[in-house]
Amino acid sequence: MAHIPKKTRGWLLAALVALSPTVSAGEVAVAVAANFTDTTKSLAELFRKETGHTLSASFGSTGKLYAQIKNGAPFDVFMAADVRRPELVESEGDGVAATRFTYARGKLVLWNPRPNAFDKGADYLQQQPFARLAMANPKTAPYGLAAQQVIEHVGLLGELQPKLVRGDSIAQTFQFVASGNAQAGFVALSQVKAWPEGKGTLWSIPQDFYQPIDQQAILLKRGQNNEAAAAWLDFLKSPAAIRIIRDYGYDTAD
CATH class of the missing domain: 3.40.190.10 (Periplasmic binding protein-like II)
Structure with missing residues (x-):
């Protein structure tokens, strides 16, 4: 193998680093039903460790969060404490079709x-x-x-x-x-x-x-091109996230 001068090796290493793929950390803004506050905080920490992305959560009643979304609040994901509001968000065009699912019961x-x-x-x-x-x-x-x-x-x-x-x-x-x-x-x-x-x-x-409290999440139109938002929704379905959700006293969908 031909000898490569030390200075040239340094340039080659720098070029390889520049060409290597990097994972850019992003942030997802989530509107979360108040009952899920403590669970979200635990999930967010693991999410950051696993993906590098951070989560900014706003907690409140599902009805008030829905009203904020309708008034243009800058959320990427809506995590409600029911099914009805995410259904409305989807049917009214504020949510991305086929992204709605039950994350907790x-x-x-x-x-x-x-x-x-x-x-x-x-x-x-x-x-x-x-x-x-x-x-x-x-x-x-x-x-x-x-x-x-x-x-x-x-x-x-x-x-x-x-x-x-x-x-x-x-x-x-x-x-x-x-x-x-x-x-x-x-x-x-x-x-x-x-x-x-x-x-x-x-x-x-x-x-x-009482009627089952199926809590659904949906990707909002604002977050449809946000990599961190997609990663958060995927993370909620992961075995590690499901374990945390159950530990906090919820059932999860089969």
Whole structure:
């Protein structure tokens, strides 16, 4: 092999580096349903490590996030807590067709932060040993709609109405209970699992008491050419992401 001068080898190495493919890190802006806050933070960290991309998340009630998208908010991906709003986003032309899928199935619980606060959730609601019972606004938050369906299922909507306090989102609803402003409330199981101060008392409400909380994601038109947005949606379907989602108290689609 012919001897290559040291200076020439340096030029060749520099040329090879310049010609080699590089992975450019990008950012994806995501509108995320409030119940998925803690889960998203864990997912985002792993996503950054695996892809180099970063995630910028805005959390809120699904209804309010949908309204922001309709008003031109700069999001690349919409992660709702229901199916209806992503369907609307797709049918109204704000989402990319055939990108919508269920990333999680939520679980509603009745929660009191004190241990041994009750034995049976339905009896607790019937006896009403609380001044305030928190739930999310059923008009904007799918978990609020599910809570309303539970109350109707046990036949207590009229009786409980004077004691109900409604949060704008499931995140605010959880804060009502955690802070003691409400003695109990209907919250997401994922929120209780992420709460650092102990499990308290919860009733895992039977799934047939409310319509399934299928949470869907969709790529928005703004993000259709964003490599990081496509990578995020692919990542949500990965085995590693699914493990995290389940660890936070969700079911996932088969």
